[in-house]
Amino acid sequence: MATEEAVRKGGKCWPFCKKLTTGGAKSNKRRETWGSRFDFMVTSLGHVVSLENIWWLPYLFYRNGGGKHLPFMIPYLLFVLFGTLPLVVLEFAVGQYSSSNMKSVWNATPIMRGVSYGRILAMVVYRCFYSVVISYSVYFFFASFTSNLPWEGCHHSWNTPYCSELIDDCLENGGIIVANGSCANQTMISKDEFGEFSMSFRPESVSPDIWDRRTDPSEEYWRNAVLQESSGIEETGGVVWKIALCNLFVWVVTFVIVVRGIKISGKVAYFTALFPYVLLTALLIRALTLEGSADGIRIFLSPRSFRWHIRDLEFWGAAAINVFHSFGAGTGSLTTLASFNNFHTNFIIDAVVVVLVNSLTSIYCGLTVFSILGVLAKQTGVPVYELAYSAAT
Numbered sequence: 044m045a046t047e048e049a050v051r052k053g054g055k056c057w058p059f060c061k062k063l064t065t066g067g068a069k070s071n072k073r074r075e076t077w078g079s080r081f082d083f084m085v086t087s088l089g090h091v092v093s094l095e096n097i098w099w100l101p102y103l104f105y106r107n108g109g110g111k112h113l114p115f116m117i118p119y120l121l122f123v124l125f126g127t128l129p130l131v132v133l134e135f136a137v138g139q140y141s142s143s144n145m146k147s148v149w150n151a152t153p154i155m156r157g158v159s160y161g162r163i164l165a166m167v168v169y170r171c172f173y174s175v176v177i178s179y180s181v182y183f184f185f186a187s188f189t190s191n192l193p194w195e196g197c198h199h200s201w202n203t204p205y206c207s208e209l210i211d212d213c214l215e216n217g218g219i220i221v222a223n224g225s226c227a228n229q230t231m232i233s234k235d236e237f238g239e240f241s242m243s244f245r246p247e248s249v250s251p252d253i254w255d256r257r258t259d260p261s262e263e264y265w266r267n268a269v270l271q272e273s274s275g276i277e278e279t280g281g282v283v284w285k286i287a288l289c290n291l292f293v294w295v296v297t298f299v300i301v302v303r304g305i306k307i308s309g310k311v312a313y314f315t316a317l318f319p320y321v322l323l324t325a326l327l328i329r330a331l332t333l334e335g336s337a338d339g340i341r342i343f344l345s346p347r348s349f350r351w352h353i354r355d356l357e358f359w360g361a362a363a364i365n366v367f368h369s370f371g372a373g374t375g376s377l378t379t380l381a382s383f384n385n386f387h388t389n390f391i392i393d394a395v396v397v398v399l400v401n402s403l404t405s406i407y408c409g410l411t412v413f414s415i416l417g418v419l420a421k422q423t424g425v426p427v428y429e430l431a432y433s434a435a436t
Contacts, residue, residue, distance in 0.1 A: 082309025089316030145375025339417020
């Protein structure tokens with residue numbers, strides 16, 4: 044091809060020309076391509092659909108009006124159509140037509156090469172954080188292979204006196220909740236001591252200080268057993284070896300997948316990108332069988348409070364965050380993924396599918412998350428909106 048001849052002879056060419064067929068100035072080998080177009084689409088979908096879709100975006104969607112209120116959908120759809128979609132198309136185009144990764148693509152404008160190094164540094168930091176989050180998932184996966192799940196019940200060594208089931212059991216068995224949160228037998232307390240305690244025989248009249256400090260068993264397992272949180276930032280604590288080993292496992296698996304090449308990575312994406320939808324569906328079905336799930340879904344679709352003002356900048360800002368937070372446009376990852384496309388691939392259709400599925404995923408995750416919050420609200424007596432705000436902040 045003409046571009047190849049220009050590169051071999053040292054002729055002057057547009058900076059992208061040497062990338063189109065040769066795979067770079069230092070190699071005459073053709074760049075590896077995806078096994079199929081579907082591999083590229085699924086891998087791109089797996090990149091843009093992340094933890095933001097599972098929690099952060101549904102929370103913003105709920106806080107600013109939910110699905111029942113059309114006004115929030117107006118800026119949301121505008122940012123998707125005129126903000127995110129053009130950016131995704133642009134990244135796909137630059138990557139595909141240059142056959143270059145996020146670093147080499149900036150050879151087109153040498154003065155801007157620093158942008159590529161900034162991108163790489165940002166991605167390193169982000170991936171280190173993300174691998175820790177995945178490590179938690181791996182930890183819970185292995186911890187679930189027990190007959191009795193460790194995060195159920197309040198009778199473990201990591202539970203505190205404020206574990207909600209302990210409080211409920213104490214009150215149901217005729218005990219009293221004393222000031223330090225422990226359960227005491229009322230027959231062993233004198234009348235003088237009886238008046239000094241913050242206590243009650245019924246949950247609705249328990250001292251507010253004690254009742255507000257009660258915690259769920261799963262939360263105590265997370266904080267005290269898994270994270271082993273210290274008392275404050277001044278106390279660093281030690282290494283949680285179980286989590287460290289899970290993190291090592293994540294990095295080893297990632298290396299094994301990536302080192303085998305893009306064709307293997309594309310096949311692995313069938314599982315990593317599509318299986319989460321199976322889990323979300325299973326969680327939604329399970330939640331719908333429990334009491335309180337319908338309340339959570341109803342609150343998600345028609346929130347407790349809503350400010351109807353299309354000229355409110357905060358309103359538009361929330362929609363922008365909702366959209367741009369999830370697609371990863373501008374990070375260079377989509378450029379790198381598209382660089383493995385064949386030169387004549389119709390990437391516009393792929394971009395439309397990825398953007399559409401990502402937006403629908405956020406709504407689907409919202410239904411699943413808030414159905415579970417409805418169940419938790421029913422079990423703990425804490426309103427759904429308080430659970431949503433506390434989890435997001």
